[in-house]
Amino acid sequence: MFKNKLVYIGWVIVILFGLGALLAPWISPYDPYELRLSEQLIPPSSKHLLGQDANGSDIFSRLLYGARISLTVGLLVVFLSGTIGITIGLISGYYGGVIDTGLMRVVDILLAFPGLLLAIALVAVLGPSVFNVMIALTVLGWVSFTRLVRGQVLSIKERDYILAAKTSGQSDFRIMFVHILPNVLSPVIVQATFSVAGVIIAESSLSFLGLGVSPGTPSWGAMLSEGKQVLLDAPHVSIFPGLAIMLVVLAFNFIGDGLRDRFDPKTEKS
Amino acid sequence: MDGPNIIEIKNVKKYFPITGGVLKTEKARINVLNGVDLSITEGEITGLAGESGCGKSTLAKILMKLLAPSSGEILFDGKPFSDIRGKGKRLFYENVQMIFQDPYSSLNPRLKVKDIIGEMLRIRNVPGAEERSRVRKILYDIKLDKNSVNKYPHEFSGGQRQRIAIARALIVNPRLLIADEPVSALDLSTQDKILELLEELKHKYNLTILFISHDLNLMADRCNRVAVMYLGRIVEIVPGRHLMKSGTHPYVKALLNSIPVSDPSKRDNRKKLITGEVPDPENLPGGCYFNPRCPEAILRCRIEQPPMVPLNEKGHYVSCHLRAPA
Helix, strand or coil: CHHHHHHHHHHHHHHHHHHHHHCHHHHCCCCCCCCCHHHCCCCCCCCCCCCECCCCCEHHHHHHHHHHHHHHHHHHHHHHHHHHHHHHHHHHHHHCHHHHHHHHHHHHHHHHCCHHHHHHHHHHHHCCCHHHHHHHHHHHHHHHHHHHHHHHHHHHCCCHHHHHHHCCCCCHHHHHHHHHHHHHHHHHHHHHHHHHHHHHHHHHHHHHCCCCCCCCCCCHHHHHHHHHCCCCCCCHHHHHHHHHHHHHHHHHHHHHHHHHHHHCHHHHCC | CCCCEEEEEEEEEEEEEEEECCCCEEEEEEEEEEEEEEEEECCCEEEEECCCCCCHHHHHHHHCCCCCCCEEEEEECCEEHHHCCCHHHHHHHHHEEEECCCCCCCCCCCCCHHHHHHHHHHCCCCCHHHHHHHHHHHHHHCCCCHHHHHCCHHHCCHHHHHHHHHHHHHCCCCCEEEEECCCCCCCHHHHHHHHHHHHHHHHHCCCEEEEEECCHHHHHHHCCEEEEEECCEEEEEEEHHHHHHHCCCHHHHHHHHCCCCCCHHHCCCCCCCCCCCCCCCCCCCCCCCCCCCCCCCCHHHHHCCCCCEECCCCCCEECCCCCCCC
């Protein structure tokens, strides 16, 4: 029961942040880029709900706009790396042999690198921008999907219904996407929700390090980084973006936990 | 019953290598099929019997082109099996179809019945309207309610699922149906119904059937010919109606003796039951594969592998030194 409630809380948080991001231009009380240099680092007040940052901009408005970047990057990267990872995992598991060995060595190499370090290196080469951050995180992200899907494919590809599909005369492509994929999707969906949380943290980390958004753009990681310089004088500048990251990541993890329980065959029938 | 042979299997062997080490060198071989000769005659029900692990299902998979034989030759309509590839394979699967032992794993749990059966036509570019009418017709043939089309496999019993599997195989009008233990996962009352259905469909669809089973009683009743397999070789081929009385190979006799008799007064306590285990397929015994367990084995059985020889004019063949006519 308790777990179930957490799932609902997770959904509520994600939906609230999602709506906030979507409606940011209409519901944010101030322009997130507006400079009010006379009102630097003002703590939360009735006019500015979460206070003002070093440039005097409204933190609440910036958080709403920041949610756009965090959620877009999170969902888009997971969608891209999921699509690539699932396809490669299907091919690797289904064909086996040399193809499988080759692809799995590539996966091993990518997994052997410390993830964030590789992302930093990639962004350093490509140049800092949100787009390049997404490319770097996709390059890192697909391997976990490939690993997962490949294992699942190996476990079901000798089932009789897959053999029956092979002896129906249909193409390998169709067997992979019509017969195998739907039967291995449940753990992949769970993995995807956890990945969204991971990607949001990674994007924040990269932005914190100055490798993400261009300076001044509201992103949770970048806001955290700006607050770092005034941490002792005005903790609210870093506390609120930090809280936002924590809440969203926690929410996606709750959803992931819930989905995992749901797809677990042992609890399926209750 | 002397139609043309739809399939001829000639000295087919299949082994699976066990590899090890960094270089994946072959360390040992699991010899599953050790020279199988069998032909499947058009219009007949050919039975293939044997214990678990004797290679029945491997042979079925080879005949379905799911596995390639290690050596030997298979002819389909007189043409070599190895020539069937690429587009020819789809055509081949319109001629040969298979039903599996376990109806709980042979249907994709995420597809509806209409898609499981209809897919066979859809991938052959049959128009939607024709597909629907043919699916309706075959559901009638397998005696399944026509409202079943929108249900998922888990909504059906084992027997109903096996009917769906049969429908999927027959909707392309194949000539040969390979039935790999089609009823051994079902309870007795359902077994009979499925067997009767198969027999009825055999006439309706002009089928040739390769019926794989370990139940000799059942095969004696329904098969034109029964081939009994031991350790990847066929030891005896006998017309089904003669199986119980004239089955003569020591292994076949032991199998027949092990069938339980329900009437206590007819039980024969002197019957010899088979002893020992099936030899390890990694290290096959020399000579006749059955000699380590055979109560009648003589020296020759340990040295020389017996050839398959005809016993009479009725199509009874046996591979045994002791039974071969002098």
